[in-house]
Amino acid sequence: MALAPHPNYSAQVPPRVDDAVDDVALERVMREVPSGALALSLLTVGLLLLAWFLMYAFVFLPRGMVG
């Protein structure tokens, strides 16, 4: 005997609604977001690299030979 569906089952599933995001807006976001992420990545990696080279040039090299 097949189980009868729970009487409240249909009430638990939210009704499907249009999320009101149109394709044009989605495409625009997909174009803009990588540019911002790239700018942030360039800034953070650039600062890290700058700090590394400053330590290398002004601390590590002047301390002289070791081995």
Next chain:
Amino acid sequence: MRADTEQDILKTELWWTALVTAVVTAIMLAIIYAGLVHHINPPSNIETVDPKTLHLTGEFTEGNLGTRVDGSQITSRIVATQFAFQPQCIVMPANRTVTLRFATPDVIHGILVTGTNVNTMIIPGYVSQVHTVFTKTGDLLMPCHEFCGLGHSQMWATVRVVPEDEFKPGPDGRVTCDAR
């Protein structure tokens, strides 16, 4: 997603990959340059010693410790133990190539000399060796930088770098902090 948007993202990823590759390459070239031109290399001496008889026989017996001049070679031998260096103070001349040799009879230690590139681990069973040139005179702190037990923070020594004309070995070729 539109095809040209996917192409844009792919192009960005490839561009970023190229950039990161260039950064890693630049850092590797800088390290190779420091090694080849400035002779700044990680200590890579591989030499074994018996930690059980360290203080009884061989070069790390008490009478051999400290700085010794042998011809043109200036070598300092130091034993690192829980929780002290023996000797507590060594004398080194400025602007001369010197050799520091370390051994330990107990656990893993490590040393660095402040303001220099001298930095090495000291591992039971091995002799750690560092060649360097001290360019600044004065008392440099040499702490243990590898946690070795409860007294680790009390474990430090002094490297006394003196001007070359003040570095005068005794008749036995030894130079000690006490003699100065």
